[in-house]
Amino acid sequence: MKNLLLSFMMATTLTAVAQEIRIKKDKISIDETEVAILDKEKVVYKILSLDNRPIFSIERKSNSLLDGSTVYWSLLTDLSNNKTNEIIDYGKDQGLSFQRTIVASVCNDKYKFISASGIDEKGVLEFINGTPTDIKKVFADADQKTKEQLKTEYDAMTALNVKVAGGTIYQKQEVYKNGAPVLEYVAIGDVTKSNVTFMPNFPPSLVYTVNSTFTEIDNNNREQRRTRVVAAWYATKTGYRNPNTDKNIKDEIITPDNKYFNLRGTLTDHEKFNLDFYGNEDKDLLSKQIVAKLLYNGYKFEAMK
Numbered sequence: 033m034k035n036l037l038l039s040f041m042m043a044t045t046l047t048a049v050a051q052e053i054r055i056k057k058d059k060i061s062i063d064e065t066e067v068a069i070l071d072k073e074k075v076v077y078k079i080l081s082l083d084n085r086p087i088f089s090i091e092r093k094s095n096s097l098l099d100g101s102t103v104y105w106s107l108l109t110d111l112s113n114n115k116t117n118e119i120i121d122y123g124k125d126q127g128l129s130f131q132r133t134i135v136a137s138v139c140n141d142k143y144k145f146i147s148a149s150g151i152d153e154k155g156v157l158e159f160i161n162g163t164p165t166d167i168k169k170v171f172a173d174a175d176q177k178t179k180e181q182l183k184t185e186y187d188a189m190t191a192l193n194v195k196v197a198g199g200t201i202y203q204k205q206e207v208y209k210n211g212a213p214v215l216e217y218v219a220i221g222d223v224t225k226s227n228v229t230f231m232p233n234f235p236p237s238l239v240y241t242v243n244s245t246f247t248e249i250d251n252n253n254r255e256q257r258r259t260r261v262v263a264a265w266y267a268t269k270t271g272y273r274n275p276n277t278d279k280n281i282k283d284e285i286i287t288p289d290n291k292y293f294n295l296r297g298t299l300t301d302h303e304k305f306n307l308d309f310y311g312n313e314d315k316d317l318l319s320k321q322i323v324a325k326l327l328y329n330g331y332k333f334e335a336m337k
Contacts, residue, residue, distance in 0.1 A: 053132045055135065066082060077134045082150075088108055096296065099295070100295045106119050115161050116160065119143055121133075182307060186309055196323050200222050201221035222242075223241070238266075244260045265285045
């Protein structure tokens with residue numbers, strides 16, 4: 033299980049096998065060699081040998097993790113006895129071709145159940161009938177790791193005496209009132225929400241923009257109010273891809289220096305309950321998470337002390 037979880041967490045570092053997948057009239061070809069038949073029944077795809085013997089089936093599923101990433105996985109079934117096992121999908125992105133994506137999930141560096149040599153019947157059936165993959169535990173372990181990381185980031189924010197309330201970012205600072213120093217929360221920035229259309233004829237996307245607000249003395253010795261964008265969180269960003277993962281941008285913070293951080297925007301009530309260290313009010317929850325992650329990763333606000 034530890035090896036499986038490690039492989040899962042390192043999925044973005046795996047290099048897909050340089051194999052070309054083609055599907056024509058239900059015939060699967062790898063590097064221009066016909067190796068199997070793909071037979072669809074509702075959402076389940078059966079893999080048949082070229083002489084029409086059913087070997088195993090693939091049912092593709094997905095799960096959204098607490099860190100904002102979407103993990104695709106498949107339920108494999110041995111068609112001779114209906115036993116099942118589960119795999120994380122490490123297949124290379126096949127664009128809009130769902131059929132090629134199905135094949136790629138069992139034709140990659142991690143799982144080479146189909147190749148130009150044909151179907152590895154022995155390998156795939158031994159896997160399906162072997163040690164069960166506890167996919168729920170894999171996801172639970174990943175989410176627990178994310179929860180611990182979010183708590184670490186939140187603790188880093190509170191250690192700096194920073195809080196977020198009503199869209200405003202505050203830091204407790206020493207200020208003088210009536211000639212005496214007092215500790216008081218001072219606004220150092222804000223988080224603004226907007227709906228932005230990135231491509232014509234596509235729906236707008238929710239964007240949270242984090243700004244640093246501060247004052248600066250100009251050349252005429254006059255105090256000027258300034259605003260600087262620290263980062264922005266995107267629910268989606270149509271037409272753009274993360275250059276590190278080569279995947280569409282979804283639930284990600286992007287900084288002006290082109291750093292990318294996953295952060296899921298929509299949480300279930302159960303997930304919010306498990307993140308109770310943020311406080312009871314959830315209207316600023318995402319804003320708090322964004323600011324905490326930025327501060328933890330070294331991003332600053334000019335008015336901070």
